[in-house]
Amino acid sequence: MSKAMTGAKMVVQALRDQGVDTVFGYPGGAVLPIYDEIFQQNDIRHILVRHEQGAVHAAEGYARATGKPGVCLVTSGPGATNAVTGLTDALMDSIPIVVLTGQVPTFMIGSDAFQEADTVGITRPCTKHNWLVKETEKLSATIHEAFHVATAGRPGPVLVDIPKDVQFASADYQPRNAAKTQRYQPQVKGDMEMITKLVEAIETAKRPVFYTGGGVINSGPAASQLLRELVDATGFPITSTLMGLGAYPASGRGWLGMLGMHGLYEANLAMHGCDLMINVGARFDDRITGRLDAFSPNSRKAHIDIDPSSINKVVRTDFPIIGDVGHVLEDVLKVWKARGRKVNREGLQRWWAEIEEWKKVDCLKYKPSGKTIRPQHAMARLEALTKDRDRYICTEVGQHQMWAAQYLGFEDPNRWMTSGGLGTMGYGFPASIGVQMGHPDALVINVAGEASWLMNMQELGTAVQFRLPVKQFILNNERLGMVRQWQELLHGERYSHSWSEALPDFVKLAEAFGCKGIICKDPADLDDAIMEMIEHDGPVVFDCLVEKHENCFPMIPSGEPHNKMLLGEASTKDAIGAKGAVMV
Amino acid sequence: MSALKIKKGSTKHSAYNLRPTFSEHLETHTLAVIVDNEPGVLARVIGLFSGRGYNIDSLTVAEIDHEGHQSRITIVTTGTPQVIEQIKAQLGRIVPVHEVHDLTVEGRSVERELALLKVSGSGDKRVEALRLADIFRAQVVDSTLESFVFQITGTPEKVDAFADLMRPLGLQEVARTGVAALARGTE
Incomplete structure (x- = not known):
């Protein structure tokens, strides 16, 4: 009525x-x-x-x-x-x-x-x-x-x-x-003929890889479950975009880590060398593909996406499937099982052997320093001390975001909140407040850089007023780290306006808002300080003073394909040419 | 030199060099878009074209079903085959868009446009203008001792041809409606 x-x-x-x-x-x-x-x-x-x-x-x-x-x-x-x-x-x-x-x-x-x-x-x-x-x-x-x-x-x-x-x-x-809803009814079921063709390709592929994205998370927990089942049953390797982390668990045996500009060596080389790429709910973003005319040159590509305009937008697809990821994966599994669960075992074995060689490069290795906290080390310690908890991670945008994506492991979907497409500095702190509202008892951490965090620091008032115990873990390098890194690589180390003078005392700032502030600069104190942050019942601003000129690696330089990554030990000078420097 | 043996300064392209894998061959297509006639719907369609850098050669819009609040937008656009596909997919995403038809690929179609042309002059030029109008089956809809306004309907090419002929004869102003198009046959 x-x-x-x-x-x-x-x-x-x-x-x-x-x-x-x-x-x-x-x-x-x-x-x-x-x-x-x-x-x-x-x-x-x-x-x-x-x-x-x-x-x-x-x-x-x-x-x-x-x-x-x-x-x-x-x-x-x-x-x-x-x-x-x-x-x-x-x-x-x-x-x-x-x-x-x-x-x-x-x-x-x-x-x-x-x-x-x-x-x-x-x-x-x-x-x-x-x-x-x-x-x-x-x-x-x-x-x-x-x-x-x-x-x-x-x-x-x-x-x-x-x-x-x-x-x-x-x-x-x-x-x-x-209410009228009939005028907007997107297609959710994939075309069975194309799904069958994809299954045939799955059965014969010698060097397959799953490339998954935020669409899997958006489709709901059932889609992540189906993805896990399909990946584990086929034994194919899987990589994910920044937005898709957690759909497949970081501890899963098929997991290669994140791909893309700051993705893992093995993930990017698998994308470059594969013969069948199965894109599940990702969109061939330019941070992922690198140079397009050299993107995964020898693969057939499947693309499962609910948005028809994503298909063939930047990369031509051999198996376009328009539909909801959950529905399509369910049908793929059904058809694959009905046809006898076939895969090319011999090919897969050789492919994995190749991937294992790439993994040995250990592209995320770093040498912890006894004097200053290296940001990678801060992430590794945060991971070690929080991974067994009911944990949600938000980030701001920049180097810290990439380090968080590289060094933190996500076992479940919906646990990783980051601004991927727009790259909005100032996203993470308010996002963490939203997450804590949805999960009042969980440990919600915003991994931040000091510059991003200051863009929406006024939300400390919100956190304190509503007693939201969000943890602001700030990797403070007193620089706009990613901007500085690009200036180092592209602009002759001329650091134009990429450092922050007159930074606040973050501890006092936190106290001014009525919450707890912690400062840590000695690697020896880091674990205790992180534990203090976790155990404090209330919002915390954690000022983690880190190495100031650390660069984020691995990195695919502007205008290069996946197989031309720069690793941490690499000499980085002049790695990006004049034309590459035009673009961000 | 890195572990990957990348030569210094070897990069030649940018990460945003997005169009190398597709054909650069341009095509002109006529699209018929059926939309809910609600505020802002034309702005959504035009905003899509301007926001994503697509071309509009011609655009015509009017309500076609008053009871059902539906309008028909006819768009003539030029782009590579990939861009044309994107335009159609992007149009299809707009919530008040019901149907997108590519009349250029969905069989044969009729395309017509109406134009009004003001031609002024006297003597032989005036006579010649009237004679050519007759050949093109253009009608005189306004006349003074010094000028005519001709109304012509036809394909855009026919209108172009007529306008070209009128130019040396004293063409002052042209108003064109843009293309209206329908598929031929019973469907």
């Missing part, structure tokens, strides 16, 4: 009907009626962030860690424009979030009213879809459709812009099941 209520009440009712328990937001003039409704109920918890960008990243972290859509509520004008970076981030990484924005009253739209912005215009290219709701009659159905669009098919961010008069006016509430 539908019943009449104000638009503001409708928003809260629709969120409740969608199973939303947490909203990240920041009030303002154009959303006051909705905030008034939030005040008068207890089903939905509102987390007051300190900046709207933080709200969106927190919702992303929540969504990534729980598998449920994240929800934000922000005001018109600056509230909406501050959300734009988060929306773009979620679009690039296919994270389902629903952002509700206030808008000036309908009769003032277009008049350059106070805090007016063309929110649907500004966010059109950075959302999967957006709506300006001009009638209260359409509000509830639009919110339900928004949740459907955010979560169906390839997930992504959506935005519903709600003018203030629409929030005040009353209309009949449309329940969730009455």
Whole structure:
């Protein structure tokens, strides 16, 4: 039964009907009626962030860690424009979030009213879809459709812009099941003929490799389970993009580690040398492929993706399969088993022997120093001391992000939150707040660089106010490490504006917000300091002073293919030519 | 020299050198896109083309089903076969887009465009303009002692040819609708 209520009440009712328990937001003039409704109920918890960008990243972290859509509520004008970076981030990484924005009253739209912005215009290219709701009659159905669009098919961010008069006016509430969802129904089942062709290729491949991505995580835990079954049953090696870590366990016997620009030697060489590449929910991003005309030159390529526009976008595919990863993997397994579980054992054995040789290079090896903490060592110790716990890791963007991806092992999906596509510095801290909201008892660590972390450090207030015991593990090199590394490699060691002068005392900063700060600079103290951080019941800012000019290796230099990696011991001067230097 | 024996300075290309593996041969396609007639839908389609760097040669849009709130957008675009495929897939992702038809590959189609041309002049030129209009079956829809406005319908090529002929005869202004297209036959 539908019943009449104000638009503001409708928003809260629709969120409740969608199973939303947490909203990240920041009030303002154009959303006051909705905030008034939030005040008068207890089903939905509102987390007051300190900046709207933080709200969106927190919702992303929540969504990534729980598998449920994240929800934000922000005001018109600056509230909406501050959300734009988060929306773009979620679009690039296919994270389902629903952002509700206030808008000036309908009769003032277009008049350059106070805090007016063309929110649907500004966010059109950075959302999967957006709506300006001009009638209260359409509000509830639009919110339900928004949740459907955010979560169906390839997930992504959506935005519903709600003018203030629409929030005040009353209309009949449309329940969730009455909302129209039929116009957006992406294909989830793969084409069986193509799946059978892929299985035939699996049966004969001599040098196969699975190349998996964030799509496996987005498809849900069942997809990760099916992937594990298929990988282990075939005995094929598997590598993953940054976004896909955890879909296959790091301790699994097929695991080669992450691939790509800072991926592992064995993973990249397997991609380069394979004869069958099975892309499961990844998108041939340029950080993965390196130089395209030399990308995996002798392989046939399968691509399983729910988004038809991902297929043949950058790399031509021999076995294009449009569908949900979970559904397609289930069918692949079914057909493969029915045909007698065949693989080319002899070929595989030789292939693994080759891979074992590459593994011996031990591309992540580093020499711990007795004097300063090497960032790799900090990651290795963090891994050793936290891997057996119920642990979630977020990161900011830069060298520390790559070291975290290289040195931490992920055994399960939804445990790794990072900004992959957009590369948003400032993502990790608010994301960790979102993760902790989704998993109140878990150990949530944000591996950060000091420069990234300072971009959204105001969220310390949020962590303290809501007693969220997020651990901010800052690898502090007093540099914009990745920028500095590129300047070293590409720009003759001219370190233009890539160091941070006037950094705060992070311990005092933490204390100023009412939480704990720890500083560590001696490798001998590191383990104790990490344990102190873990055992403290509350948010911690951990200032880990590390080697200042450490470079992140291995690395595929700009414009080079997979088999031309630079290793840690390599001489890196002039490794990137003038044309490669044009690009980031 | 690294462990991998990479020669110093051997890199010749950039990591973003994204288009080497596909043909550079350009094709022109006519796409018919059926959309919900709702606010912003044209902006979504145009934004897709501008945001991803695709070409629009011509674009026509009008409501075709008032009851069902549907509009038809006819787009003529030029790109490599790979880009054309991307355009279709990207259009298909837009939530209010219901159907995307590539009339250029889905069998034969009829393409028509309407244009209005203002030609001014006197004496022989005026007579010649009228004579050519007759050959092209263009109609005179406005006339003064010094000018004509011709209305012509036909393929874009026919409109081009007519405009070219009118130019030396005093062509002042042209307004074109862009292409409307339908597949031939019963389907």
